[in-house]
Amino acid sequence: MPVSTCVFDAYGTLFDVTAAARDAAADPAFPELETTWTQLAAQWRLKQLEYTWLRALSNRHTDFWQVTQDGLDWALEAAGLADRPALRQRLLDLYWQLAAYPEVRAVLDTLKEAGLNTAILSNGSPDMLNGAVHSAGIGPLLDDVLSVETVGIFKPAPQVYDLVVTRFGVAPDEVLFVSSNGWDAGCAADFGFTTAWVNRAGQPVDKLPGQPDFILDDLTRIPEIALSR
Template sequence: MPITTCVFDAYGTLFDVNAAAAEAAKDPAYPGLAAVWPALASDWRRKQLEYTWLRAVADRHCDFWQVTQDGLDWALEAQGLEDPALRARLLALYRHLPTYPEVPAMLASLKARGLATAILSNGSPDMLGAAVASAGIAKQLDAVLSVESVGIFKPHARVYDLVGTHFGCAADQVLFVSANGWDAAGAAGYGFRTIWVNRAGAPLDRLYAQPHHTLPDLAPVPELV
């Protein structure tokens, strides 16, 4: 069936999750961050994702803002930067992450082609609302769907169910796009057509399904559809 609905992961896919640490590192108030911000950003993201998986397996759900804070606390301690002011600054920046440069034009192109567009994210509704508003992309999205409505993180099938429930479409009418290889694989196993946005050139995850396409960024998505 033809694709009718294009759905995007948010953090790391539309929004640059490294931008908070990069921006804070420019501030002379935090001199210890300048040399280590790439490692801190990497640890923060890794722990944030690990905590979602562990909470899902243990059936101990909390919202994504909590795991975002928990991941940051681990990353700050790992770098010897247990500074309350820096922590507050990083969290404030995370709520207003910029999109990658190609995102606005890519979404506009999809809308011009008559496709429905949406976010499907682990993010909590208030986090996603703040990010979408700050980035100015609300008018280019038909829906912002959060796992909080089902109480478990991706890649659980109940999360991917949200798309069909909201749009009334079949799984094979959905193109799902994620910068997380495991998320693209999980969505492919669910039945979506999928794109993995592999900005870092990482190896393919060895999982039960594989993404249908791999791209270096989001710019080619409209032509691929």
């Protein structure tokens, strides 16, 4: 069936998750980040994701803000910066105003002009997502912002992807799902969505039962793909 609904992961897909560490590194108050911020950002993101999977498997759900803090605490300790409360607070504050990638607004504009439903489907808690959407100024271009908090488990649990089907009353094959996480795109494909993996880092494809239908460098081609299905 033709695509009627285009759904985006949030963190790393629409919003640059490295922006908090990069912006903190530009602050003269935190010179220790000048040469270490890229590693800190990578370890923070990795632990943030790992903690969502581990909590889902162990049935110990908490919201994404808690795992974001837990991941940062691990990364700071690994970098020898656990004793810097001002730095920790600055990084957490910046996470609420992550920069959107430069092509995001134009992509969403084109999808809306074409009459497609647009939404976010994210591990993020509602208040975090609302803060990021407001900061980026893209709220009017989205029909909904869907959080895993509705079902109480993180991706890639199938009930998370089913939130899209329920919300928009569509079949899975009417959905184009876009994520910067290869595992997310693969699991969404296994659920039945058409998927696009935004592989900004040029990583190998994850060895999973589901595989992304499209692999892209950025979001620019999303309208073309959605409207050609």
